[in-house]
Amino acid sequence: MLDTKRGTTRRFQLILIKPSHYDADGYVVQWLRSTMPSNSLAAVFSLANGAAERRVLGPDLPIDVIAIDETNTHVVPKKLIRRIAAHGGLGLVGIVGVQSNEFPRAVDIARPLRAAGIQVMIGGFHVSGCLSMLQEIPEDIRQAQALGISIFAGEAEEHIGEVIEDAARGRLKPLYNYMKDLPGLGNIASPPFLPYDFVQRTVGNVTSFDAGRGCPFQCSFCTIINVQGRKSRYRTPDSVEHILRMNWAQGVKRFFITDDNFARNKDWEAIYDRIIKLREEDGMDVRFMIQVDTLCHRIPNFIEKSRRAGVTRVFIGLENINPANLIAAKKRQNKITEYRKMLLEWKRYGIMTFAGYILGFPNDTPESIRHDLDIIKKELPLDMLEFFVLTPLPGSEDHKVLAEKGVWMDPDMNKYELEHVVTAHAKMSKDEWQEAYRTAWGIFYTEEHLETVLRRAYACGINIRSLMPVLFWFSSAVPVENLHPLQWGIFRLKRRRDRRSGLPLESPVVFYSRYAAEIARKAALLAKRWRHLKGIVRRVETDPRAKFYMDGALTPVAEEDSEHMELYTQNDAARVAVERERRVAGYHHTNGYTGNGHATSGQKRNGQSAAETPAGHHHDHPELRPEINPPAA
Ligand code: B12
Numbered sequence: 001m002l003d004t005k006r007g008t009t010r011r012f013q014l015i016l017i018k019p020s021h022y023d024a025d026g027y028v029v030q031w032l033r034s035t036m037p038s039n040s041l042a043a044v045f046s047l048a049n050g051a052a053e054r055r056v057l058g059p060d061l062p063i064d065v066i067a068i069d070e071t072n073t074h075v076v077p078k079k080l081i082r083r084i085a086a087h088g089g090l091g092l093v094g095i096v097g098v099q100s101n102e103f104p105r106a107v108d109i110a111r112p113l114r115a116a117g118i119q120v121m122i123g124g125f126h127v128s129g130c131l132s133m134l135q136e137i138p139e140d141i142r143q144a145q146a147l148g149i150s151i152f153a154g155e156a157e158e159h160i161g162e163v164i165e166d167a168a169r170g171r172l173k174p175l176y177n178y179m180k181d182l183p184g185l186g187n188i189a190s191p192p193f194l195p196y197d198f199v200q201r202t203v204g205n206v207t208s209f210d211a212g213r214g215c216p217f218q219c220s221f222c223t224i225i226n227v228q229g230r231k232s233r234y235r236t237p238d239s240v241e242h243i244l245r246m247n248w249a250q251g252v253k254r255f256f257i258t259d260d261n262f263a264r265n266k267d268w269e270a271i272y273d274r275i276i277k278l279r280e281e282d283g284m285d286v287r288f289m290i291q292v293d294t295l296c297h298r299i300p301n302f303i304e305k306s307r308r309a310g311v312t313r314v315f316i317g318l319e320n321i322n323p324a325n326l327i328a329a330k331k332r333q334n335k336i337t338e339y340r341k342m343l344l345e346w347k348r349y350g351i352m353t354f355a356g357y358i359l360g361f362p363n364d365t366p367e368s369i370r371h372d373l374d375i376i377k378k379e380l381p382l383d384m385l386e387f388f389v390l391t392p393l394p395g396s397e398d399h400k401v402l403a404e405k406g407v408w409m410d411p412d413m414n415k416y417e418l419e420h421v422v423t424a425h426a427k428m429s430k431d432e433w434q435e436a437y438r439t440a441w442g443i444f445y446t447e448e449h450l451e452t453v454l455r456r457a458y459a460c461g462i463n464i465r466s467l468m469p470v471l472f473w474f475s476s477a478v479p480v481e482n483l484h485p486l487q488w489g490i491f492r493l494k495r496r497r498d499r500r501s502g503l504p505l506e507s508p509v510v511f512y513s514r515y516a517a518e519i520a521r522k523a524a525l526l527a528k529r530w531r532h533l534k535g536i537v538r539r540v541e542t543d544p545r546a547k548f549y550m551d552g553a554l555t556p557v558a559e560e561d562s563e564h565m566e567l568y569t570q571n572d573a574a575r576v577a578v579e580r581e582r583r584v585a586g587y588h589h590t591n592g593y594t595g596n597g598h599a600t601s602g603q604k605r606n607g608q609s610a611a612e613t614p615a616g617h618h619h620d621h622p623e624l625r626p627e628i629n630p631p632a633a
């Protein structure tokens with residue numbers, strides 16, 4: 001419809017931007033191809049399109065929804081301002097899925113928009129986490145509100161219509177707080193979806209969706225349980241099928257299921273059964289990466305069905321191998337005595353394992369970290385390990401406790417990307433801790449260990465040609481780009497004018513000559529690393545004995561592990577943990593259970609643990625009641 005008065009077409013413009021964050025020099029981290037489309041953006045984009053189809057602004061005011069991912073697309077505020085002006089001045093810029101490390105960038109994007117009178121709203125984990133855990137709204141969010149930015153805490157599923165209507169009337173509230181009102185996901189009509197041209201701007205033709213939200217555990221560094229809750233909320237198998245079919249139709253067949261812990265999605269089995277049907281009966285060869293906890297192998301059928309459902313990669317929150325650290329972080333469900341069983345079980349099904357490892361728990365020192373990593377390399381059959389600095393993320397219990405005690409935390413949110421040390425440690429100086437993070441990558445990804453990982457994978461029937469690029473990615477990001485692999489992309493784009501507010505504009509000569517030198521240096525380094533890894537792959541493939549490769553990590557779990565393996569004997573906490581597990585196993589034996597894996601054929605007996613109670617249903621697993629300690633013998 002044309003608005004004759006203004007000579008413009010009146011259409012409400014809903015522009016959704018997933019922001020990036022700043023690198024160490026204050027430039028926006030942006031790529032020609034970024035890692036993966038953001039599920040937060042997919043979720044809000046789809047909900048907004050649903051509202052547009054429902055014509056929530058009435059039959060005479062259509063809504064255009066535009067999505068922009070700043071990790072691969074240049075955000076030009078002037079263009080957005082012109083676009084809104086050209087459509088009758090009606091619009092809202094929603095900055096979506098904003099993590100703490102992205103909050104400063106989100107506010108910088110908003111500044112020129114607000115100056116031009118455009119309505120802006122910020123949602124995502126930073127604001128939701130702060131509002132759920134802190135007594136008072138922190139200074140950075142208040143400053144954003146002072147700029148006239150509206151804050152949305154909570155989930156958009158049931159509120160997107162209200163936001164659009166308020167924006168269309170020019171009456172956005174400073175705060176929408178729906179933290180106590182988390183939606184069920186089962187009947188959401190518009191599940192996460194992004195069109196193909198969007199997915200194309202990322203690496204590997206993969207997209208993502210959340211099949212559920214919430215996790216039952218209580219890790220003190222975790223934000224998820226305080227934002228999305230501890231109760232499992234999940235999409236129906238119909239809804240998951242709908243997401244898969246929409247993507248299949250546009251040629252996207254690979255998915256990252258973003259649930260922080262898919263093993264604790266209460267409907268995992270029904271969802272898997274539907275996917276298995278799609279794969280085995282309808283010929284849809286869809287593949288997945290999922291995230292799980294370290295006790296998932298004890299859920300009957302979980303790993304076997306993962307394989308049948310097309311899971312090829314699994315991310316596991318290993319976090320640490322020192323039980324004293326795990327207890328300090330309330331990560332009691334992580335039992336070092338289960339790590340090998342769990343990893344070997346994934347290997348048995350030919351699924352690649354990625355694990356997260358956190359550095360900076362109370363008992364960590366530079367020496368202990370180095371020692372722990374040596375043990376992991378020798379004794380745990382992991383394909384990929386990625387490191388994070390223990391960070392009191394806004395929204396976590398750790399952050400809340402430090403804030404209440406008035407302990408120093410770096411006020412610069414841009415640093416909360418789990419690569420910077422942002423608070424103090426009892427046993428390491430700030431520099432030592434930072435250095436321990438930087439060197440961890442080099443300690444783990446040595447040339448020798450890269451070959452070991454490839455040999456182990458080859459012997460387990462994993463396709464090492466698809467493992468190689470992943471190893472390349474994870475082993476190269478920090479040494480070459482000085483960025484975490486999860487933030488990496490293909491070909492860094494840097495714009496002189498996209499610099500953090502408050503920092504000076506550099507001269508074109510300085511800026512472009514440094515940029516060109518960086519591109520040349522990185523290209524040379526990457527080519528060398530790629531050739532090197534290719535050489536290892538060739539060596540493994542042409543070695544006639546490679547199929548029979550065996551080492552300590554691949555050795556089946558056996559009783560004597562606890563006497564020989566350093567994982568179980570390295571310190572008192574480890575020995576106590578092993579002893580405790582033995583007592584628990586003994587207890588279960590005397591109660592007629594089948595024991596939890598200190599059997600000599602541990603691999604075969606996985607899953608026949610205390611979990612397999614006479615009741616037999618996986619929701620009765622003791623690990624689903626994480627706050628209850630196992631009974632003492
Ligand atoms: C998937 C994921 C990723 C993917 C992202 C790509 C993808 N495929 O989505 C990858 C692996 C690349 C990634 C990377 C990182 N991630 Co991440 N990630 C997640 C994860 C597991 C799911 C995100 C998601 O999709 N959630 C579901 C969506 C729908 O929820 P949502 O974002 O909150 O959006 C809802 C509401 O907030 C609201 N909303 C959001 N925006 C807006 C905007 C408007 C206008 C409105 C009205 C509403 C609204 O409505 C949405 C729908 O309900 C979360 C944990 C989690 N459970 O959310 C961590 C999480 C977001 N990541 C986190 C972090 C720290 C990172 C990293 C920095 C480091 C790391 N741990 O890997 C990196 C780097 C990111 C970067 N800056 O480049 C933290 C952030 C915590 C914080 N306070 O900042 C989280 C919470 C996990 C944690 N460790 O606590 N991540």
Ligand code: SF4
Nearest residue numbers: 215217218219222260
């Ligand atoms: S296992 Fe721990 S860190 Fe992972 S989502 Fe659950 S509570 Fe958070």
